[in-house]
Amino acid sequence: MTTREKGLWTIVIILTVSVAALGGFIMLRGLLKPGDVTKDDGDHTVAEMGQEGISEEQWIAELKKRYGATTLLQMLNRKVVEAEAGRLGIKVTQEDLQQVLKQDSKGYASDRAYFDEMQQQFGLNPDDLRNEAEYRIGLEKIATQGIQVQETEIDEYWKQHPEEFAVGKQIKLAAIYPTQAEEAERLLERVKQGESFDTLLQEHSSHLDGKDKSGQLGWVDEYDPFQPQEIMEAARELSSGDVAGPIAVNDGYAVIFVQDIRLEAPPNEQQIRQQIRRSLALAQAAPLEEVEKSLRDKYGVRILPGKDMPSISL
Structure with a gap:
């Protein structure tokens, strides 16, 4: 979507x-x-x-x-x-x-x-x-x-917007949102030294103030508009098991952990053409x-x- x-x-x-x-x-x-x-x-x-x-x-x-x-x-x-x-x-x-x-x-x-x-x-x-x-x-x-939407119009739209129908991916994410860059650096270093991200997440969540959104984000679309753009840009470049940070977001920072990645099943040609037909018709x-x-x-x-x-x- x-x-x-x-x-x-x-x-x-x-x-x-x-x-x-x-x-x-x-x-x-x-x-x-x-x-x-x-x-x-x-x-x-x-x-x-x-x-x-x-x-x-x-x-x-x-x-x-x-x-x-x-x-x-x-x-x-x-x-x-x-x-x-x-x-x-x-x-x-x-x-x-x-x-x-x-x-x-x-x-x-x-x-x-x-x-x-x-x-x-x-x-x-x-x-x-x-x-x-x-x-x-x-x-x-x-x-x-x-x-009426002509088949040639569908072909042209598909040709000009191939990215809309490329096989996307979903990312299973977890994130910690420290307020200071130094704290984010320390968390990142601890993960690199072998500590579990889940352990750091539990430790961090034990003293949250209720406004902190740290935690398991679950499966999100790689272009999910409801997640900070800076986080999704970083996550798209990572592989399963990777961590990244500090990422500047809003009034603080983020350290993210990619738990898993899965590719979406591609739609078949008929479904794509029907989707394009619907979009072009609605545009008119x-x-x-x-x-x-x-x-x-x-x-x-x-x-x-x-x-x-x-x-x-x-």
Whole structure:
């Protein structure tokens, strides 16, 4: 996945989390029994600290304030995209889903590792991720409807951008982030003298202040945009078992250890051509946000007045 694609996927994750967050309280509210609500004010206490409580209305108001506009807009977008896909006869195939999920999970040890990370970091299960991928695919197919990409265009793009389809590699990294260059030099020297990097890592982590990010970074893509560029530039030049440092990063330094390296399985020619076709078609299409807005206009979406309704520009 490119840096741009990862950035877009981050936005999608945020949207999905907000939908899940607000959808969660809607579901919970629907499951409340009539007896759960007090007769005095129609409110319900959902949490307590000593004699103080947080009411359901307070909870809902906070969720609406934080996620209401984003969630409502995304729910409306899903409705209009589903309607337009049905009108055009657009189908999202299992092959479409597998290809997109494979791109999304690139840089992880396995599909399972990707799903586990999304569950741990964002609370999204595999069904949530598949549903989000299905929405993205449907929206892209609507946006590129009628756009023709010639085989010669695919050939030319492949010829001009061979690096995008070269067999990449993943690096299993560990790092220590000392604040002083002298300390980094001492750590590097101890490794060169035969000490285990894991031992130094444990020793260093025993007195962290909570802001230190030293530790096992795990498997990362060689061009992972979420790791400091200086670290990845150094790591790409190392072999398995090598250490490097001190590397100047942010307001300190890093000493890194390459635990292992593995090459990614190359995609076949059909997959590459399909990926290029999709990218070239999207490049000619209107931005997806504009497509969503045009569909909302087409299907007459409007926000009905009501208490605490979020302000949304449709």
